[in-house]
Amino acid sequence: MFTKYSEALEWIHARLRLGIKPGLSRMEWMMEKLGHPERKMKTVHIGGTNGKGSTVTYLRNILEAAGYSVGTFTSPYIEQFNERISVNGKPISDKEILELTNVIRPLADELEETELGGPTEFEVITAMSFYYFANVNQVDIVIYEVGLGGRFDSTNIIHPIASIITNIGLDHTNILGHTYGEIAFEKAGIIKEGIPTFTAVKNEEALKVIKEQAEKKQAPLYRLNQDFKVTSHSPQANGEIFTLKSAEHTLEQLEISMIGQHQTENAALAAMAAQSINHDEDFSISENAIRTGLKKAYWPGRFEILSNRPLVIIDGAHNDEGISALVQELSTRYSNYNIHIVFAALKDKKLDQMIAQLDQVADEISFVSFDFPRAAQANDLFAISKSKNKVMADKWDTHLSKITKSLENNQILVVTGSLYFISEAKPHLCEFLKNNVISL
Known part of the structure; x- marks a missing residue:
């Protein structure tokens, strides 16, 4: 048992020595021991190469503006470790980190003795988040950011109500593959049966793979520049203004406070996902909530x-x-x-x-x-x-x-x-x- 936050954090970070171990078997083992907390919450899953964190914060702010409590799981942190597990943008407390570590530590020790081997740092933190949102602080919805890839990422045991794949680039090629198609296949692993997926991927090779995977899983796919578009983009001193057009809606003069044309695409993904979430009987998200949330959204360390x-x-x-x-x-x-x-x-x-x-x-x-x-x-x-x-x-x-x-x-x-x-x-x-x- 840890008695200090510093001890818990040291134990978590020490697991970096195990490196990256793709696969879901260790997560499934821990979830079984914990009574499957990942099945007790509504989630949105966000993957991609760049823009995941920004898209998380756009969607979180939209949902908050609509009056919902929103959990987020993100990585890495910018200002403090605790922000990786947050509620309505507020990192959980040192005390809660300590309590969660004491829940997961015995499982990690037990798992270490099996043929699966001990869980990595990221797997430990992911397991902590599932336990937290299911048992400690139940919220209306949790947004999970993929750590690496998608198909074998430890977050990929959730069954979300919407999935988002931002852009795709040639990153982590030593693990995910050396071509856009190979990397897209890993990222597309978060697409679930029948669950709507929204993507800003432009590379044709990558987009072809995503379309194939969505068709296999009969998941509706909404693509930037095809099923929805960013138009009338105008850079501002402290953000951007743009119009979002889709088959169902046109939202004119949307404002964001993060800088960059790429941020209009991340914001568009979040707005499209929010409109999809509206079809869930537990949610009601107005156009005003979308406008308010997008304008308010802020994510540290991005321009x-x-x-x-x-x-x-x-x-x-x-x-x-x-x-x-x-x-x-x-x-x-x-x-x-x-x-x-x-x-x-x-x-x-x-x-x-x-x-x-x-x-x-x-x-x-x-x-x-x-x-x-x-x-x-x-x-x-x-x-x-x-x-x-x-x-x-x-x-x-x-x-x-x-x-x-x-x-x-x-x-x-x-x-x-x-x-x-x-x-x-x-x-x-x-x-x-x-x-x-x-x-x-």
Whole structure:
């Protein structure tokens, strides 16, 4: 039995040593022991390569605006570990984490003695969330974000009332496959028999696989640019305005407070899913709730402006597709600025492609490393870059402080890369800006 939150958290994080072990057998074993909590709740399942977290928060805010209590399960965290299991956007307490860990720990120990082996960190946290929402804090609906892939992800034991697949890119290729089709097959594993699925996938190879899987499972499939469209998009200083058109509805002048054209697509997916959920007898979601929820939605670390004077932005662009979206927004919105990018990444990403894109938009670029088992070393990132104005720094926190302090009116600092890095960098930057009397 753990008696302190810190002990529980240390035990959970220690399970990172087990790495990633795709498969549902360990989850099914634990759910059997717990009396199948995953069957006692209404859920929505969200998978894809990029945009999962943003889509979760759009849908959560819509449902909250409609008056419902909404649980969310997301990863990784940006500001604190507890936010991975949240209710109406509020992370569960340290005390609840401690109690949940004491429920799951004996099962993990018992499972370790079987031929299945011990559960991974992600499996432990997923099991904690199922137990929490079924037995500790029952809510109206829970939104589950896929951790990796879909077909063998530990969240894929739920039977949702709607499924969403955001976009698909060539990420985690060593696990999910090396082609769009192979990765799409894994992502499409969350499609369930007869359950409506909404997707923003554009790649034809990937979309073909998703259509095939939806047809096999007789699941209605709604596709961006075919069954619903984003039109009349207009970038704003602090967000976007767009119109959502589908066969059933046209919602004009929808506003979101997150920046980027890609965010209009994530918001459209959430709005379409909300309209589908409306067909469930337990839910009634008005157009006003959709409008209010979309405008209110906020997700940390996604093109987030930490300060306007000086201009400091963080963005968890952790793969090639994410970097493309970031570069597009910087080129569109800040072409008149001198852009200094600070980049840290995991070593299993397509670093050459990511850095090549950043080199093109950055006037200056810094490479740093951080304390994480899969983190790339700053000197390796530096060696890949072809920028004529590049540096590497041993201590990312000192380096960020130095750059921030020296920023002038025509300069912008963009901190990007791994979400694990962003989760460390954001609180440091916020504290530095606060202590140096700079307006947030």
